[in-house]
Amino acid sequence: MFKVKDRQNSCVEPFEFLPAKSGEVYALGEALTYTDKVTKCAATAKPTHICMGPGDGNVVPVMPVLATTRFEVPYDAKPTAGTAVTLGTAGLSVTATTTSGVFTITDVDEANGTACGYFR
Known part of the structure; x- marks a missing residue:
């Protein structure tokens, strides 16, 4: 589970609610990618988001992955x-x-x- 350790800025990444890929279930702290829908991240792909809680099957709460x-x-x-x-x-x-x-x-x-x- 990916947890925020620290940030190089004083801002906190906003949570977003993005559409989920049909049939996928996400775990808190899971690395995800997003184009038109959120999906599980491949081992060698840079994630765009981290799952921040359970989805409802239609949307999933996420935070963006920033270099900071x-x-x-x-x-x-x-x-x-x-x-x-x-x-x-x-x-x-x-x-x-x-x-x-x-x-x-x-x-x-x-x-x-x-x-x-x-x-x-």
């Missing part, structure tokens, strides 16, 4: 600080895979199994 926002997220395999890694298959974690990475790791907390970073 740093996220904390669990990892599937321990990544290395300074590398750009891919997303986990469910869009709720990151991997240690650096090929086509979209999430740049700034630091790793082994005790909690989390990494912090931003989408590039």
Whole structure:
């Protein structure tokens, strides 16, 4: 689950309610992409939004992904600080895979199994 760690500005990203892809269910903190409808993010795609709560089947509450926002997220395999890694298959974690990475790791907390970073 992607959680906001900190921001490089004093503004908070606004929540939006965007149309959901038919048949998809989204989890809090899940990475999503949006063109005409919100959909689950592929491992090597940069998400445009993060799910901020349950949808009603028609719309889903989201926040936009900005370069000024740093996220904390669990990892599937321990990544290395300074590398750009891919997303986990469910869009709720990151991997240690650096090929086509979209999430740049700034630091790793082994005790909690989390990494912090931003989408590039």
